[in-house]
Amino acid sequence: MNFYFDNDSPIYIQLVEQLKLYIVSGKIEPGGKLPSIRELSLQLQINPNTIQKALQELENLELIYTERTNGKYVTSSKKNIGKTKKEMTNEKIIEFITDMANLGISKEEIIKNLLELGEKE
Amino acid sequence: MNFYFDNDSPIYIQLVEQLKLYIVSGKIEPGGKLPSIRELSLQLQINPNTIQKALQELENLELIYTERTNGKYVTSSKKNIGKTKKEMTNEKIIEFITDMANLGISKEEIIKNLLELGEKE
Amino acid sequence: MNFYFDNDSPIYIQLVEQLKLYIVSGKIEPGGKLPSIRELSLQLQINPNTIQKALQELENLELIYTERTNGKYVTSSKKNIGKTKKEMTNEKIIEFITDMANLGISKEEIIKNLLELGEKE
Amino acid sequence: MNFYFDNDSPIYIQLVEQLKLYIVSGKIEPGGKLPSIRELSLQLQINPNTIQKALQELENLELIYTERTNGKYVTSSKKNIGKTKKEMTNEKIIEFITDMANLGISKEEIIKNLLELGEKE
DNA sequence: GTGGTCTAGACCACA
DNA sequence: GTGGTCTAGACCACA
Numbered sequence: 001m002n003f004y005f006d007n008d009s010p011i012y013i014q015l016v017e018q019l020k021l022y023i024v025s026g027k028i029e030p031g032g033k034l035p036s037i038r039e040l041s042l043q044l045q046i047n048p049n050t051i052q053k054a055l056q057e058l059e060n061l062e063l064i065y066t067e068r069t070n071g072k073y074v075t076s077s078k079k080n081i082g083k084t085k086k087e088m089t090n091e092k093i094i095e096f097i098t099d100m101a102n103l104g105i106s107k108e109e110i111i112k113n114l115l116e117l118g119e120k121e
Numbered sequence: 122m123n124f125y126f127d128n129d130s131p132i133y134i135q136l137v138e139q140l141k142l143y144i145v146s147g148k149i150e151p152g153g154k155l156p157s158i159r160e161l162s163l164q165l166q167i168n169p170n171t172i173q174k175a176l177q178e179l180e181n182l183e184l185i186y187t188e189r190t191n192g193k194y195v196t197s198s199k200k201n202i203g204k205t206k207k208e209m210t211n212e213k214i215i216e217f218i219t220d221m222a223n224l225g226i227s228k229e230e231i232i233k234n235l236l237e238l239g240e241k242e
Numbered sequence: 243m244n245f246y247f248d249n250d251s252p253i254y255i256q257l258v259e260q261l262k263l264y265i266v267s268g269k270i271e272p273g274g275k276l277p278s279i280r281e282l283s284l285q286l287q288i289n290p291n292t293i294q295k296a297l298q299e300l301e302n303l304e305l306i307y308t309e310r311t312n313g314k315y316v317t318s319s320k321k322n323i324g325k326t327k328k329e330m331t332n333e334k335i336i337e338f339i340t341d342m343a344n345l346g347i348s349k350e351e352i353i354k355n356l357l358e359l360g361e362k363e
Numbered sequence: 364m365n366f367y368f369d370n371d372s373p374i375y376i377q378l379v380e381q382l383k384l385y386i387v388s389g390k391i392e393p394g395g396k397l398p399s400i401r402e403l404s405l406q407l408q409i410n411p412n413t414i415q416k417a418l419q420e421l422e423n424l425e426l427i428y429t430e431r432t433n434g435k436y437v438t439s440s441k442k443n444i445g446k447t448k449k450e451m452t453n454e455k456i457i458e459f460i461t462d463m464a465n466l467g468i469s470k471e472e473i474i475k476n477l478l479e480l481g482e483k484e
Numbered sequence: 485g486t487g488g489t490c491t492a493g494a495c496c497a498c499a
Numbered sequence: 500g501t502g503g504t505c506t507a508g509a510c511c512a513c514a
Binding site: 181 | 423
Binding site for chain 5: 173176188193
Protein backbone atom coordinates (compact mmCIF):
# COMPACT_ATOMS: atom_id res chain seq x y z
CA MET A 1 0.00 0.00 0.00
CA ASN A 2 1.36 3.33 -1.05
CA PHE A 3 -0.05 6.71 -0.26
CA TYR A 4 0.46 9.97 -2.06
CA PHE A 5 -0.50 13.40 -0.79
CA ASP A 6 -0.54 16.78 -2.41
CA ASN A 7 -1.39 20.23 -1.10
CA ASP A 8 -4.56 20.60 -3.09
CA SER A 9 -7.00 19.24 -0.55
CA PRO A 10 -6.95 18.38 3.15
CA ILE A 11 -4.76 15.44 3.98
CA TYR A 12 -7.46 13.61 5.92
CA ILE A 13 -9.70 13.68 2.85
CA GLN A 14 -6.95 12.35 0.64
CA LEU A 15 -6.31 9.62 3.18
CA VAL A 16 -9.99 8.68 3.31
CA GLU A 17 -10.16 8.53 -0.48
CA GLN A 18 -7.11 6.34 -0.79
CA LEU A 19 -8.16 3.99 1.98
CA LYS A 20 -11.64 3.71 0.49
CA LEU A 21 -10.12 2.73 -2.83
CA TYR A 22 -7.86 0.13 -1.21
CA ILE A 23 -10.85 -1.36 0.62
CA VAL A 24 -13.41 -1.42 -2.19
CA SER A 25 -10.89 -2.72 -4.69
CA GLY A 26 -9.97 -5.49 -2.28
CA LYS A 27 -6.34 -4.47 -1.92
CA ILE A 28 -6.99 -4.35 1.81
CA GLU A 29 -8.86 -7.56 2.51
CA PRO A 30 -12.20 -7.65 4.31
CA GLY A 31 -11.85 -8.39 7.98
CA GLY A 32 -8.17 -7.45 7.98
CA LYS A 33 -6.62 -5.53 10.85
CA LEU A 34 -5.42 -2.00 10.24
CA PRO A 35 -2.10 -0.75 11.58
CA SER A 36 -2.51 1.33 14.73
CA ILE A 37 -2.94 5.08 14.46
CA ARG A 38 0.51 5.51 15.94
CA GLU A 39 2.03 3.22 13.33
CA LEU A 40 0.23 4.90 10.46
CA SER A 41 1.25 8.27 11.81
CA LEU A 42 4.89 7.25 11.78
CA GLN A 43 4.75 5.55 8.41
CA LEU A 44 2.90 8.32 6.62
CA GLN A 45 4.46 11.18 8.55
CA ILE A 46 1.03 12.54 9.32
CA ASN A 47 -0.27 13.94 12.57
CA PRO A 48 -2.17 11.27 14.57
CA ASN A 49 -5.17 13.60 14.83
CA THR A 50 -5.37 13.62 11.07
CA ILE A 51 -5.20 9.82 10.89
CA GLN A 52 -7.88 9.59 13.55
CA LYS A 53 -10.12 11.97 11.63
CA ALA A 54 -9.78 9.94 8.45
CA LEU A 55 -10.46 6.63 10.17
CA GLN A 56 -13.48 8.12 11.89
CA GLU A 57 -14.91 8.92 8.46
CA LEU A 58 -14.32 5.36 7.31
CA GLU A 59 -16.04 4.11 10.42
CA ASN A 60 -19.03 6.35 9.70
CA LEU A 61 -19.18 4.78 6.25
CA GLU A 62 -19.15 1.36 7.98
CA LEU A 63 -16.07 0.34 6.05
CA ILE A 64 -14.07 -0.23 9.22
CA TYR A 65 -14.99 -0.84 12.82
CA THR A 66 -13.23 -0.50 16.13
CA GLU A 67 -12.67 -3.25 18.66
CA ARG A 68 -12.08 -1.40 21.91
CA THR A 69 -8.53 -1.70 23.13
CA ASN A 70 -7.79 -4.10 20.35
CA GLY A 71 -7.61 -2.09 17.17
CA LYS A 72 -9.45 -1.25 14.02
CA TYR A 73 -10.57 -3.74 11.39
CA VAL A 74 -11.88 -3.57 7.87
CA THR A 75 -15.48 -4.69 7.76
CA SER A 76 -16.14 -8.27 6.67
CA SER A 77 -19.46 -7.20 5.20
CA LYS A 78 -19.25 -7.63 1.44
CA LYS A 79 -22.53 -5.75 1.35
CA ASN A 80 -21.07 -2.61 2.92
CA ILE A 81 -18.04 -2.76 0.72
CA GLY A 82 -20.08 -3.39 -2.40
CA LYS A 83 -22.47 -0.58 -1.58
CA THR A 84 -19.66 1.92 -1.18
CA LYS A 85 -18.03 0.71 -4.37
CA LYS A 86 -21.24 1.15 -6.29
CA GLU A 87 -21.79 4.62 -4.79
CA MET A 88 -18.29 5.74 -5.65
CA THR A 89 -18.55 4.36 -9.15
CA ASN A 90 -21.91 5.92 -9.90
CA GLU A 91 -20.89 9.23 -8.44
CA LYS A 92 -17.79 9.40 -10.56
CA ILE A 93 -19.56 8.30 -13.71
CA ILE A 94 -22.34 10.82 -13.30
CA GLU A 95 -19.87 13.59 -12.53
CA PHE A 96 -17.81 12.63 -15.56
CA ILE A 97 -20.78 12.57 -17.92
CA THR A 98 -21.97 15.91 -16.60
CA ASP A 99 -18.55 17.44 -17.04
CA MET A 100 -18.33 16.14 -20.59
CA ALA A 101 -21.81 17.37 -21.40
CA ASN A 102 -20.91 20.81 -20.08
CA LEU A 103 -17.84 20.78 -22.25
CA GLY A 104 -20.10 19.96 -25.19
CA ILE A 105 -18.65 16.51 -25.72
CA SER A 106 -21.07 13.75 -26.75
CA LYS A 107 -21.19 10.20 -25.47
CA GLU A 108 -19.94 8.94 -28.80
CA GLU A 109 -16.90 11.17 -28.63
CA ILE A 110 -16.16 10.02 -25.11
CA ILE A 111 -16.27 6.37 -26.14
CA LYS A 112 -14.10 7.03 -29.16
CA ASN A 113 -11.65 8.78 -26.86
CA LEU A 114 -11.64 5.94 -24.37
CA LEU A 115 -11.01 3.37 -27.08
CA GLU A 116 -8.11 5.39 -28.44
CA LEU A 117 -6.60 5.66 -24.99
CA GLY A 118 -6.92 1.88 -24.78
CA GLU A 119 -4.95 1.38 -27.95
CA LYS A 120 -2.14 3.68 -26.96
CA GLU A 121 -1.44 1.85 -23.73
CA MET B 122 -26.17 32.43 -18.18
CA ASN B 123 -27.09 30.85 -14.91
CA PHE B 124 -24.81 30.26 -11.99
CA TYR B 125 -25.16 27.83 -9.12
CA PHE B 126 -23.09 27.81 -5.98
CA ASP B 127 -22.81 25.25 -3.23
CA ASN B 128 -20.79 25.23 -0.03
CA ASP B 129 -18.35 22.56 -1.07
CA SER B 130 -15.70 24.80 -2.54
CA PRO B 131 -14.81 28.50 -2.55
CA ILE B 132 -17.25 30.70 -4.42
CA TYR B 133 -14.57 32.23 -6.60
CA ILE B 134 -13.43 28.78 -7.74
CA GLN B 135 -16.97 27.78 -8.62
CA LEU B 136 -17.39 31.01 -10.52
CA VAL B 137 -14.15 30.41 -12.43
CA GLU B 138 -15.22 26.87 -13.30
CA GLN B 139 -18.64 27.90 -14.52
CA LEU B 140 -17.32 30.81 -16.54
CA LYS B 141 -14.66 28.56 -18.05
CA LEU B 142 -17.35 26.16 -19.16
CA TYR B 143 -19.45 28.95 -20.63
CA ILE B 144 -16.43 30.19 -22.54
CA VAL B 145 -15.02 26.91 -23.84
CA SER B 146 -18.45 25.62 -24.80
CA GLY B 147 -19.08 28.83 -26.71
CA LYS B 148 -22.08 29.88 -24.64
CA ILE B 149 -20.25 33.14 -24.08
CA GLU B 150 -18.97 34.10 -27.49
CA PRO B 151 -15.31 34.90 -28.17
CA GLY B 152 -14.68 38.63 -28.03
CA GLY B 153 -17.91 39.22 -26.14
CA LYS B 154 -18.06 41.75 -23.34
CA LEU B 155 -18.57 40.55 -19.81
CA PRO B 156 -20.92 42.34 -17.45
CA SER B 157 -19.06 44.74 -15.19
CA ILE B 158 -17.84 43.58 -11.82
CA ARG B 159 -20.49 45.68 -10.13
CA GLU B 160 -23.23 44.17 -12.29
CA LEU B 161 -22.09 40.62 -11.66
CA SER B 162 -21.85 41.43 -8.00
CA LEU B 163 -25.46 42.56 -7.93
CA GLN B 164 -26.75 39.73 -10.10
CA LEU B 165 -24.97 36.95 -8.26
CA GLN B 166 -25.15 38.57 -4.83
CA ILE B 167 -21.44 38.10 -4.41
CA ASN B 168 -19.01 40.68 -3.11
CA PRO B 169 -17.19 42.57 -5.87
CA ASN B 170 -13.83 41.53 -4.46
CA THR B 171 -14.76 37.90 -4.90
CA ILE B 172 -15.88 38.50 -8.47
CA GLN B 173 -12.64 40.35 -9.11
CA LYS B 174 -10.63 37.42 -7.79
CA ALA B 175 -12.41 34.97 -10.09
CA LEU B 176 -12.01 37.19 -13.14
CA GLN B 177 -8.34 37.67 -12.33
CA GLU B 178 -7.91 33.90 -12.55
CA LEU B 179 -9.60 33.83 -15.92
CA GLU B 180 -7.30 36.60 -17.06
CA ASN B 181 -4.29 34.60 -15.88
CA LEU B 182 -5.60 31.74 -18.00
CA GLU B 183 -5.81 34.20 -20.91
CA LEU B 184 -9.47 33.46 -21.38
CA ILE B 185 -10.47 37.07 -20.77
CA TYR B 186 -8.66 40.38 -20.97
CA THR B 187 -9.20 43.81 -19.53
CA GLU B 188 -9.59 47.09 -21.35
CA ARG B 189 -8.67 49.76 -18.85
CA THR B 190 -11.63 51.76 -17.65
CA ASN B 191 -13.76 50.06 -20.24
CA GLY B 192 -14.51 46.55 -19.14
CA LYS B 193 -13.55 42.94 -19.52
CA TYR B 194 -13.85 40.85 -22.65
CA VAL B 195 -13.67 37.19 -23.54
CA THR B 196 -10.57 36.52 -25.59
CA SER B 197 -11.05 36.33 -29.33
CA SER B 198 -8.25 33.81 -29.51
CA LYS B 199 -9.77 30.52 -30.59
CA LYS B 200 -6.37 29.04 -29.82
CA ASN B 201 -6.53 30.00 -26.15
CA ILE B 202 -10.08 28.80 -25.84
CA GLY B 203 -9.36 25.57 -27.63
CA LYS B 204 -6.29 24.93 -25.55
CA THR B 205 -8.20 25.35 -22.32
CA LYS B 206 -11.00 23.15 -23.58
CA LYS B 207 -8.55 20.44 -24.48
CA GLU B 208 -6.80 20.73 -21.14
CA MET B 209 -10.05 20.52 -19.22
CA THR B 210 -11.22 17.55 -21.27
CA ASN B 211 -8.01 15.59 -21.02
CA GLU B 212 -7.68 16.28 -17.33
CA LYS B 213 -11.16 15.00 -16.63
CA ILE B 214 -10.79 11.95 -18.84
CA ILE B 215 -7.50 10.95 -17.28
CA GLU B 216 -8.85 11.50 -13.81
CA PHE B 217 -11.90 9.42 -14.64
CA ILE B 218 -9.92 6.55 -16.09
CA THR B 219 -7.59 6.57 -13.11
CA ASP B 220 -10.50 6.55 -10.70
CA MET B 221 -12.13 3.68 -12.53
CA ALA B 222 -8.88 1.73 -12.65
CA ASN B 223 -8.44 2.23 -8.92
CA LEU B 224 -11.95 0.96 -8.39
CA GLY B 225 -11.02 -2.09 -10.43
CA ILE B 226 -13.37 -1.28 -13.29
CA SER B 227 -12.16 -2.07 -16.79
CA LYS B 228 -12.47 0.08 -19.87
CA GLU B 229 -15.01 -2.38 -21.29
CA GLU B 230 -17.18 -2.09 -18.22
CA ILE B 231 -17.03 1.71 -18.40
CA ILE B 232 -18.16 1.71 -22.00
CA LYS B 233 -20.94 -0.76 -21.27
CA ASN B 234 -22.00 1.51 -18.44
CA LEU B 235 -21.96 4.60 -20.63
CA LEU B 236 -24.04 2.91 -23.30
CA GLU B 237 -26.61 1.81 -20.75
CA LEU B 238 -26.83 5.35 -19.43
CA GLY B 239 -27.45 6.44 -22.98
CA GLU B 240 -30.41 4.12 -23.33
CA LYS B 241 -32.02 5.22 -20.11
CA GLU B 242 -32.08 8.88 -21.08
CA MET C 243 5.57 58.51 -36.22
CA ASN C 244 4.02 55.36 -34.90
CA PHE C 245 2.46 54.84 -31.51
CA TYR C 246 1.91 51.62 -29.64
CA PHE C 247 -0.24 51.18 -26.57
CA ASP C 248 -0.72 48.30 -24.21
CA ASN C 249 -2.96 47.82 -21.18
CA ASP C 250 -0.14 47.80 -18.67
CA SER C 251 -0.10 51.48 -17.84
CA PRO C 252 -2.34 54.49 -18.39
CA ILE C 253 -2.57 55.54 -22.00
CA TYR C 254 -1.74 59.17 -21.30
CA ILE C 255 1.53 58.09 -19.68
CA GLN C 256 2.43 55.90 -22.61
CA LEU C 257 1.64 58.78 -24.93
CA VAL C 258 3.83 61.18 -22.95
CA GLU C 259 6.71 58.70 -22.98
CA GLN C 260 6.52 58.12 -26.70
CA LEU C 261 6.21 61.79 -27.53
CA LYS C 262 9.12 62.63 -25.25
CA LEU C 263 11.24 60.09 -27.09
CA TYR C 264 10.26 61.47 -30.49
CA ILE C 265 11.15 64.98 -29.34
CA VAL C 266 14.45 64.34 -27.58
CA SER C 267 15.66 62.02 -30.33
CA GLY C 268 14.85 64.70 -32.88
CA LYS C 269 12.32 62.62 -34.77
CA ILE C 270 9.90 65.48 -34.18
CA GLU C 271 11.89 68.56 -35.05
CA PRO C 272 12.31 71.50 -32.67
CA GLY C 273 9.84 74.28 -33.40
CA GLY C 274 7.58 71.98 -35.41
CA LYS C 275 3.82 72.19 -35.14
CA LEU C 276 1.91 69.34 -33.55
CA PRO C 277 -1.30 67.98 -35.05
CA SER C 278 -4.38 69.30 -33.26
CA ILE C 279 -5.84 67.37 -30.35
CA ARG C 280 -8.82 66.48 -32.53
CA GLU C 281 -6.56 65.10 -35.23
CA LEU C 282 -4.45 63.11 -32.81
CA SER C 283 -7.59 61.79 -31.19
CA LEU C 284 -8.84 60.51 -34.53
CA GLN C 285 -5.50 59.13 -35.65
CA LEU C 286 -4.69 57.33 -32.41
CA GLN C 287 -8.25 56.41 -31.54
CA ILE C 288 -7.81 57.92 -28.12
CA ASN C 289 -10.19 60.08 -26.15
CA PRO C 290 -9.37 63.82 -26.61
CA ASN C 291 -9.24 64.26 -22.85
CA THR C 292 -6.46 61.72 -22.74
CA ILE C 293 -4.53 63.50 -25.50
CA GLN C 294 -5.01 66.78 -23.70
CA LYS C 295 -3.71 65.32 -20.47
CA ALA C 296 -0.59 63.99 -22.17
CA LEU C 297 0.14 67.27 -23.95
CA GLN C 298 -0.33 69.16 -20.72
CA GLU C 299 2.43 67.06 -19.18
CA LEU C 300 4.73 67.83 -22.09
CA GLU C 301 3.97 71.50 -21.69
CA ASN C 302 4.85 71.29 -17.98
CA LEU C 303 8.17 69.79 -19.02
CA GLU C 304 8.60 72.77 -21.39
CA LEU C 305 8.99 70.44 -24.34
CA ILE C 306 6.00 71.94 -26.12
CA TYR C 307 4.19 75.24 -25.84
CA THR C 308 0.77 76.48 -26.82
CA GLU C 309 0.03 79.42 -29.11
CA ARG C 310 -3.51 80.44 -28.21
CA THR C 311 -6.01 79.69 -30.97
CA ASN C 312 -3.15 78.61 -33.18
CA GLY C 313 -1.95 75.26 -31.96
CA LYS C 314 0.80 73.55 -30.10
CA TYR C 315 4.48 73.60 -31.05
CA VAL C 316 7.56 71.69 -30.04
CA THR C 317 9.95 73.95 -28.21
CA SER C 318 12.83 75.40 -30.24
CA SER C 319 15.00 75.44 -27.14
CA LYS C 320 17.80 72.95 -27.65
CA LYS C 321 18.55 73.53 -23.98
CA ASN C 322 15.16 72.26 -22.83
CA ILE C 323 15.32 69.30 -25.13
CA GLY C 324 18.86 68.46 -24.16
CA LYS C 325 18.06 68.76 -20.47
CA THR C 326 15.17 66.34 -20.75
CA LYS C 327 17.22 63.94 -22.80
CA LYS C 328 19.96 63.95 -20.20
CA GLU C 329 17.46 63.46 -17.40
CA MET C 330 15.80 60.55 -19.14
CA THR C 331 19.12 58.95 -19.95
CA ASN C 332 20.55 59.27 -16.47
CA GLU C 333 17.35 58.07 -14.88
CA LYS C 334 17.27 54.96 -17.01
CA ILE C 335 20.95 54.21 -16.54
CA ILE C 336 20.75 54.56 -12.79
CA GLU C 337 17.64 52.43 -12.64
CA PHE C 338 19.25 49.79 -14.81
CA ILE C 339 22.44 49.65 -12.75
CA THR C 340 20.44 49.42 -9.56
CA ASP C 341 18.32 46.61 -10.98
CA MET C 342 21.38 44.71 -12.08
CA ALA C 343 23.07 45.22 -8.72
CA ASN C 344 19.97 43.90 -6.96
CA LEU C 345 20.06 40.88 -9.21
CA GLY C 346 23.65 40.38 -8.20
CA ILE C 347 25.06 41.13 -11.64
CA SER C 348 28.34 43.04 -11.81
CA LYS C 349 29.24 45.87 -14.15
CA GLU C 350 31.67 43.60 -15.97
CA GLU C 351 28.96 41.05 -16.61
CA ILE C 352 26.63 43.74 -17.92
CA ILE C 353 29.23 44.99 -20.36
CA LYS C 354 30.03 41.46 -21.49
CA ASN C 355 26.32 40.94 -22.02
CA LEU C 356 25.96 44.15 -23.99
CA LEU C 357 28.89 43.31 -26.24
CA GLU C 358 27.47 39.87 -26.95
CA LEU C 359 24.13 41.39 -27.82
CA GLY C 360 26.04 43.67 -30.17
CA GLU C 361 27.61 40.75 -31.98
CA LYS C 362 24.37 38.86 -32.42
CA GLU C 363 22.67 41.75 -34.15
CA MET D 364 15.44 41.73 4.92
CA ASN D 365 14.35 45.29 4.50
CA PHE D 366 11.42 46.51 2.49
CA TYR D 367 10.74 49.94 1.09
CA PHE D 368 7.47 51.11 -0.38
CA ASP D 369 6.62 54.21 -2.34
CA ASN D 370 3.35 55.48 -3.75
CA ASP D 371 4.20 54.92 -7.38
CA SER D 372 2.85 51.42 -7.72
CA PRO D 373 0.60 49.04 -5.76
CA ILE D 374 2.07 47.81 -2.52
CA TYR D 375 1.55 44.17 -3.41
CA ILE D 376 3.51 44.61 -6.64
CA GLN D 377 6.37 46.27 -4.82
CA LEU D 378 6.34 43.47 -2.30
CA VAL D 379 6.43 40.86 -5.06
CA GLU D 380 9.31 42.63 -6.76
CA GLN D 381 11.35 42.92 -3.61
CA LEU D 382 10.73 39.35 -2.56
CA LYS D 383 11.62 38.15 -6.05
CA LEU D 384 14.93 39.98 -5.81
CA TYR D 385 15.64 38.53 -2.37
CA ILE D 386 14.91 35.05 -3.72
CA VAL D 387 16.77 35.18 -7.02
CA SER D 388 19.79 36.87 -5.47
CA GLY D 389 19.88 34.17 -2.81
CA LYS D 390 19.36 36.56 0.10
CA ILE D 391 16.44 34.33 1.06
CA GLU D 392 17.80 30.83 0.77
CA PRO D 393 16.09 28.13 -1.32
CA GLY D 394 13.83 25.98 0.80
CA GLY D 395 13.78 28.56 3.57
CA LYS D 396 10.60 29.28 5.48
CA LEU D 397 8.91 32.62 5.06
CA PRO D 398 7.51 34.50 8.02
CA SER D 399 3.78 33.89 8.39
CA ILE D 400 1.33 36.23 6.76
CA ARG D 401 0.39 37.62 10.14
CA GLU D 402 4.02 38.26 11.02
CA LEU D 403 4.77 39.99 7.75
CA SER D 404 1.60 41.99 8.18
CA LEU D 405 2.79 43.23 11.55
CA GLN D 406 6.37 43.83 10.49
CA LEU D 407 5.53 45.68 7.30
CA GLN D 408 2.38 47.32 8.61
CA ILE D 409 0.47 46.02 5.63
CA ASN D 410 -2.93 44.37 5.70
CA PRO D 411 -2.76 40.56 5.66
CA ASN D 412 -4.93 40.44 2.55
CA THR D 413 -2.36 42.49 0.69
CA ILE D 414 0.46 40.24 1.87
CA GLN D 415 -1.59 37.21 0.81
CA LYS D 416 -2.08 38.68 -2.64
CA ALA D 417 1.64 39.23 -3.11
CA LEU D 418 2.54 35.76 -1.89
CA GLN D 419 -0.08 34.26 -4.17
CA GLU D 420 1.72 35.86 -7.11
CA LEU D 421 5.01 34.40 -6.00
CA GLU D 422 3.34 31.02 -5.73
CA ASN D 423 2.00 31.39 -9.27
CA LEU D 424 5.57 32.05 -10.35
CA GLU D 425 6.56 28.86 -8.53
CA LEU D 426 9.05 30.74 -6.43
CA ILE D 427 7.33 29.76 -3.20
CA TYR D 428 4.96 27.00 -2.18
CA THR D 429 2.50 26.49 0.61
CA GLU D 430 2.39 23.71 3.17
CA ARG D 431 -1.18 23.61 4.39
CA THR D 432 -1.55 24.87 7.94
CA ASN D 433 2.19 24.99 8.24
CA GLY D 434 3.49 27.96 6.35
CA LYS D 435 5.05 29.10 3.13
CA TYR D 436 8.48 28.15 1.85
CA VAL D 437 10.83 29.35 -0.84
CA THR D 438 11.11 26.73 -3.56
CA SER D 439 14.12 24.47 -3.41
CA SER D 440 14.12 24.28 -7.17
CA LYS D 441 17.26 26.00 -8.37
CA LYS D 442 15.78 25.64 -11.83
CA ASN D 443 12.74 27.77 -11.01
CA ILE D 444 14.85 30.37 -9.29
CA GLY D 445 17.38 30.45 -12.07
CA LYS D 446 14.68 30.71 -14.70
CA THR D 447 13.11 33.69 -12.99
CA LYS D 448 16.46 35.35 -12.51
CA LYS D 449 17.26 34.92 -16.18
CA GLU D 450 13.85 36.23 -17.20
CA MET D 451 14.18 39.28 -14.99
CA THR D 452 17.68 39.99 -16.22
CA ASN D 453 16.90 39.61 -19.90
CA GLU D 454 13.77 41.67 -19.61
CA LYS D 455 15.59 44.52 -17.99
CA ILE D 456 18.52 44.41 -20.39
CA ILE D 457 16.28 44.38 -23.44
CA GLU D 458 14.18 47.20 -22.05
CA PHE D 459 17.30 49.20 -21.29
CA ILE D 460 18.79 48.72 -24.73
CA THR D 461 15.51 49.64 -26.37
CA ASP D 462 15.21 52.76 -24.25
CA MET D 463 18.74 53.80 -25.09
CA ALA D 464 18.20 53.13 -28.79
CA ASN D 465 15.06 55.25 -28.71
CA LEU D 466 17.02 58.00 -27.05
CA GLY D 467 19.54 57.72 -29.85
CA ILE D 468 22.34 56.48 -27.65
CA SER D 469 24.69 53.88 -29.11
CA LYS D 470 26.00 50.78 -27.40
CA GLU D 471 29.47 52.33 -27.27
CA GLU D 472 28.15 55.39 -25.48
CA ILE D 473 26.34 53.19 -22.98
CA ILE D 474 29.47 51.26 -22.20
CA LYS D 475 31.52 54.40 -21.88
CA ASN D 476 28.88 55.72 -19.53
CA LEU D 477 28.91 52.56 -17.45
CA LEU D 478 32.67 52.59 -17.15
CA GLU D 479 32.65 56.21 -16.04
CA LEU D 480 30.06 55.39 -13.39
CA GLY D 481 32.42 52.67 -12.27
CA GLU D 482 35.26 55.10 -11.81
CA LYS D 483 33.23 57.59 -9.85
CA GLU D 484 32.23 55.02 -7.28
C1' DG E 485 -18.98 54.81 -15.81
C1' DT E 486 -14.85 51.14 -15.57
C1' DG E 487 -11.48 48.20 -13.02
C1' DG E 488 -7.95 48.05 -9.15
C1' DT E 489 -6.24 48.44 -4.49
C1' DC E 490 -6.40 48.33 0.25
C1' DT E 491 -8.04 47.96 4.92
C1' DA E 492 -10.58 46.11 8.86
C1' DG E 493 -12.29 42.40 10.44
C1' DA E 494 -14.76 38.06 10.72
C1' DC E 495 -14.79 33.27 10.10
C1' DC E 496 -13.24 28.66 8.62
C1' DA E 497 -10.67 24.26 8.11
C1' DC E 498 -6.78 22.06 9.22
C1' DA E 499 -2.78 20.11 11.97
C1' DG F 500 -0.76 28.20 15.32
C1' DT F 501 -1.17 28.22 9.82
C1' DG F 502 -3.24 29.86 5.38
C1' DG F 503 -7.67 30.87 2.81
C1' DT F 504 -12.06 33.06 1.93
C1' DC F 505 -15.34 36.51 2.06
C1' DT F 506 -17.66 40.78 3.04
C1' DA F 507 -18.31 45.73 3.64
C1' DG F 508 -16.79 49.63 2.31
C1' DA F 509 -13.62 53.30 1.05
C1' DC F 510 -10.81 55.36 -2.27
C1' DC F 511 -8.25 55.97 -6.63
C1' DA F 512 -7.00 56.68 -11.54
C1' DC F 513 -8.60 56.69 -15.86
C1' DA F 514 -11.57 57.67 -20.03
